[in-house]
Amino acid sequence: MAANYSLDDLRYFCGIVKLGSFKKASESLNMSLSTLSRRIRLLEKNLQLTLLNRDAHRVTLTHTGELYYERYRKLFEEVDCIEQELSEEVDQPKGKIRISAPIYMGKHFLSSIFCDFLQQYPEIQLDLRFSNDLIDVEKQGIDIAFRVRDPAIDNWVIRELKLTKNVLCGHPSQAYHCITHPEQLEDQPKVTCVGLVPWKLKNQITSEEFQFQPSHQIRLQVDEIQMMKDAVESGIGISYMPDYIALPLIDSGKLTRILPDWQSETQPFSMLYRDRKQIPYRVRLLIEYTLQHFSKVNNV
Structure with a gap:
C-alpha cells in the first residue's frame, strides 16, 4: 500500500525532536508555528499513530515516536550529507x-x-x-x-x-629523392600503424588526392605510435606519421621528409x-x- 504522508512532514517531525520544541523548529524551518503544528497533526492522522506528547512546557516522544525518530533521523542525516557533497560539487574545486x-x-x-x-x-x-x-x-x-x-x-x-596532419617520412640514410609520386611507395619498406591506414594524401600545389593502401613490403605493423616512431628512426622503413611527432625530428635531422608537397588533410x-x-x-x-x-x- 502506497504511503499517503509526506517525507517533508517526517523531516519536520525529526526537526522538532532534535530542537526540542515546535517554536524552535518553526524558526529553523522558516515556517509559521500554526502551519508546522497542522503538518504534524496531518502526519499523525495519516499514520494513525501518535508520535509526540505535547504539554504546555515541552514535547516528548511516544514509544512509537521514538522508533520513527531513530529510523528517519539516520535517513535524513544521510540525505543532508549527500546534499552537502552535491552542493560542494557546484562551487568547490574537489x-x-x-x-x-x-x-x-x-x-x-x-x-x-x-x-x-x-x-x-x-x-x-x-x-x-x-x-x-x-x-x-x-x-x-x-x-x-x-x-x-x-x-x-x-x-x-x-x-x-x-589542427594536425600526417606526413611521409623516413630515415635520412635512405635515398628517397627518386620518389616523385605516392604510387611509387609500393616497393618501399614501410612501417604502419593501426588507425593511420590508408595513407590519405593531397598535393598542396596541384590539389591532387591519392589514397595509398599499404599492402606490400610492410616491415612492421603496430597499434601504438611510439613504436612506429622508434622503428622509422631506426631505419626500418618509411611511415605516415602525425606532424607533431615528425616535424621536430625532421628539423633536428633525425628523419627526412618524403614527398614534401604531399600530406593529409588537416584533422582536429x-x-x-x-x-x-x-x-x-x-x-x-x-x-x-x-x-x-x-x-x-x-x-x-
Missing part, C-alpha cells in the same frame, strides 16, 4: 573527473596540462582512460573526452583545440563535454584550464 583520450595524442598534448592542473588543485582527482577505441562515454561515466577527426557525440559540446584534436549548465565546478575548471593552455600554444 572531487573526481573522468577523462577519455587517445593514447599517444593524449599523452603528447595532455600529460603536462593534467599534472599542472593537479598541482594547482590538490583536492581534485583525475581518472584517465587512454584508449584508441571509441568507448561509450555515457556508460563509462566520462566527464571530458578528447577525440581526433570525427569527434561528434550526441548532445555534447565540441571545442576544437588543435577536440575536447568534448556534456551540454549542461550544471557542470560540476571541478569539470568547468579543467575545461577552462585546457582551453587556456591551447590558446597560448596556438598563438605562439
Whole structure:
C-alpha cells in the first residue's frame, strides 16, 4: 500500500525532536508555528499513530515516536550529507573527473596540462582512460573526452583545440629523392600503424588526392605510435606519421621528409563535454584550464 504522508512532514517531525520544541523548529524551518503544528497533526492522522506528547512546557516522544525518530533521523542525516557533497560539487574545486583520450595524442598534448592542473588543485582527482577505441562515454561515466577527426557525440559540446596532419617520412640514410609520386611507395619498406591506414594524401600545389593502401613490403605493423616512431628512426622503413611527432625530428635531422608537397588533410584534436549548465565546478575548471593552455600554444 502506497504511503499517503509526506517525507517533508517526517523531516519536520525529526526537526522538532532534535530542537526540542515546535517554536524552535518553526524558526529553523522558516515556517509559521500554526502551519508546522497542522503538518504534524496531518502526519499523525495519516499514520494513525501518535508520535509526540505535547504539554504546555515541552514535547516528548511516544514509544512509537521514538522508533520513527531513530529510523528517519539516520535517513535524513544521510540525505543532508549527500546534499552537502552535491552542493560542494557546484562551487568547490574537489572531487573526481573522468577523462577519455587517445593514447599517444593524449599523452603528447595532455600529460603536462593534467599534472599542472593537479598541482594547482590538490583536492581534485583525475581518472584517465587512454584508449584508441571509441568507448561509450555515457556508460563509462566520462566527464571530458578528447577525440581526433570525427569527434561528434550526441548532445555534447565540441571545442576544437588543435589542427594536425600526417606526413611521409623516413630515415635520412635512405635515398628517397627518386620518389616523385605516392604510387611509387609500393616497393618501399614501410612501417604502419593501426588507425593511420590508408595513407590519405593531397598535393598542396596541384590539389591532387591519392589514397595509398599499404599492402606490400610492410616491415612492421603496430597499434601504438611510439613504436612506429622508434622503428622509422631506426631505419626500418618509411611511415605516415602525425606532424607533431615528425616535424621536430625532421628539423633536428633525425628523419627526412618524403614527398614534401604531399600530406593529409588537416584533422582536429577536440575536447568534448556534456551540454549542461550544471557542470560540476571541478569539470568547468579543467575545461577552462585546457582551453587556456591551447590558446597560448596556438598563438605562439
